[in-house]
Amino acid sequence: MKDRKTSARDEKLKQETNPDKTAKLGRDIQARIGEQLRAMYGDVVDQGVPDRFVELLNQMDKPRKGDKGGTSE
């Protein structure tokens, strides 16, 4: 009990005397980086599916006239 109390106080003292600003700044930055990363990624995701890909899938989906499909290995 006493030990824990002491260590808790030491911890507090340590934070006060040696304000772990760097660590806090680090966490803030990490949070910001995470947000920005998802926002940047989400920006592209939100663009949906461009027509060229819909067309591609439609085209690939159609049975081909030629025998190209059959010759692939």
Add this chain to the structure above:
Amino acid sequence: MKLDPSIRDQMLSAIPNLRAFAYSLCGNGDRADDLVQETLMRAIDKIDHFTPGTNLNAWLFTILRNHFRSEFRKRKREVEDVDGKHADRLVSQPNQVGRVEFEELREALATLPESQREALILVGASGFSYEEAAEISGCAVGTVKSRVNRARARLAEMLSVEVGDFTSDQQMRAMIGEAAG
């Protein structure tokens, strides 16, 4: 080749995410979309290798990732460790997608080694678990974890300079005040 309609729908709904991943890897819109297109063509070609009921998304990401890596190697020499030079090239590419506000992050991302950037995007943006990311990247889970950690630390280091060093801001003001007075 006739695609199973449910597979086709799943592919279609995977496209926005594939594009975002490709953009993050390439840093160039046109190339990213070409990469996605080639990925889809490969996937359809190899659809027999896909086990129905398993994660199609992860399967497609794997194809994209591997294709990017092999294409990349073909077009350029290994650039993994050439930090600044490669970054400059990525950043100065035209047709960059995305808003200006992400510019700093893009620049910082571009300086990361390829494997770290990939791991960070898969886990931090695509939302894959470490296990899934490991499968996609073809490495151990621990490797993904350490890559993500290193990428985060590196980005924090780079971006913290701009995120506002409050004390130096104060110091700066003090200095300016001093100089003015």
